Amino acid sequence: MNENRDLNPGTVMLIEIVGAVFCLLGLGWIYSGKGVIGIILLISYWILLFVEVFIIIPLAGVVTLGLGLVFYFFIPIQNIIVGAISGLIVKGNME
Numbered sequence: 001m002n003e004n005r006d007l008n009p010g011t012v013m014l015i016e017i018v019g020a021v022f023c024l025l026g027l028g029w030i031y032s033g034k035g036v037i038g039i040i041l042l043i044s045y046w047i048l049l050f051v052e053v054f055i056i057i058p059l060a061g062v063v064t065l066g067l068g069l070v071f072y073f074f075i076p077i078q079n080i081i082v083g084a085i086s087g088l089i090v091k092g093n094m095e
Contacts, residue, residue: 007031007032007033007094009090009091009094009095010091012028012031012032012087012090012091012094013028013087013088013090013091014028014087015027015028015031016028016029016083016086016087016090017080017083017084017087018083019083020045020079020080020082020083020084020086020087021076021079021080021083022079023045023046023049023079024042025041025042025045025079025082025083025086026038026039026040026041026042026045026086027042028086028087028090029041029086029090030042032090032093032094034090034093041086045082049075052071052075053072053075056071057071057072
């Protein structure tokens with residue numbers, strides 16, 4: 001149920017997607033009035049990115065240098081996909 005009926009669900013979805021592109025997943029949730037969910041998403045996504053960048057990708061680079069470098073290019077794509085999914089969910093929760 002939406003506590004803020006004057007917010008546009010499309011705007012909230014856009015904020016979530018753009019925020020995720022810049023590694024700030026959860027901004028749309030916070031803007032929509034669901035701050036606890038937004039902060040949990042924000043912190044958990046930072047933890048995921050930390051593990052990817054400093055543990056998983058370097059280990060893949062030890063196995064093969066090319067594979068480790070390729071994974072770095074997938075992070076922006078991952079941000080867009082995760083942001084779009086989260087944006088659709090927050091939009092659906094507002095309607």
